[in-house]
Amino acid sequence: xxxxxxxxxxxxxxxxxxxxxxxxxxxxxxxxxxxxxxxxxxxxxxxxxxxxxxxxxxxxxxxxxxxxxxxxxxxxxxxxxxxxxxxxxxxxxxxxxxxxxxxxxxxxxxxxxxxxxxxxxxxx
Numbered sequence: 001x002x003x004x005x006x007x008x009x010x011x012x013x014x015x016x017x018x019x020x021x022x023x024x025x026x027x028x029x030x031x032x033x034x035x036x037x038x039x040x041x042x043x044x045x046x047x048x049x050x051x052x053x054x055x056x057x058x059x060x061x062x063x064x065x066x067x068x069x070x071x072x073x074x075x076x077x078x079x080x081x082x083x084x085x086x087x088x089x090x091x092x093x094x095x096x097x098x099x100x101x102x103x104x105x106x107x108x109x110x111x112x113x114x115x116x117x118x119x120x121x122x123x124x
Contacts, residue, residue, distance in 0.1 A: 002026040002113045004096050009118030012086055016122070020081040022096030022115055033099040034072060034079040035111060038092035038120075045095070047106040049081060057104050064090075086122045093117040 008020040022034070033052050039045040049060045049070040058070055069082040079096055097111035105111065 002098070004098060004113055004115035006094065006096050006115045006118040009094060009120045011121045011123065013123050014086060014088055016086050017082070017084045018086065018120060020083065020094055020096075020118060020120075022079045022081075024077045024079075024098060027098060027100075027113070029077040029098075030074040031100060032112075033101070033104045034070075035097045035099060035105065036070060036079075036081045036094060037097060037108065038090075038094045039117075040089075040092040043092075045108060047108075048094070050099075050104045050106060051079065052104050059104060059106060083120070086120075088122045088124055091120060091122050093119050 003025045004022055006022045012018055035050040036048040037045050038048050051058050051070045051072050067085045072079045095117045096115045098113040099105050099111045
């Protein structure tokens with residue numbers, strides 16, 4: 001049974017930082033590209049960042065470049081999203097997702113497994 005469990009969300013003031021973690025089980029983690037998506041209230045879920053199985057390819061949503069960093073530890077079956085200089089518009093539920101295809105995807109349809117999400121709220 002595949003499980004992706006996010007943690008690390010919370011309430012933070014604008015300009016602050018959070019680090020999200022996503023622990024995977026039931027999969028050979030190193031075979032999967034891992035992505036982060038988010039969904040703000042009243043909006044569709046959107047791509048945030050993706051990292052290939054080896055960590056050699058990384059892509060970000062333009063609005064988070066330079067502020068967010070995605071990384072992974074294959075020995076711990078965990079992917080991370082370090083979020084710095086947070087803005088109120090970053091407020092959303094953040095989801096991690098696993099993609100078993102060879103490439104890296106920035107769209108939801110490219111992913112096979114999803115976590116339940118963790119809430120990030122950035123106050124002014």
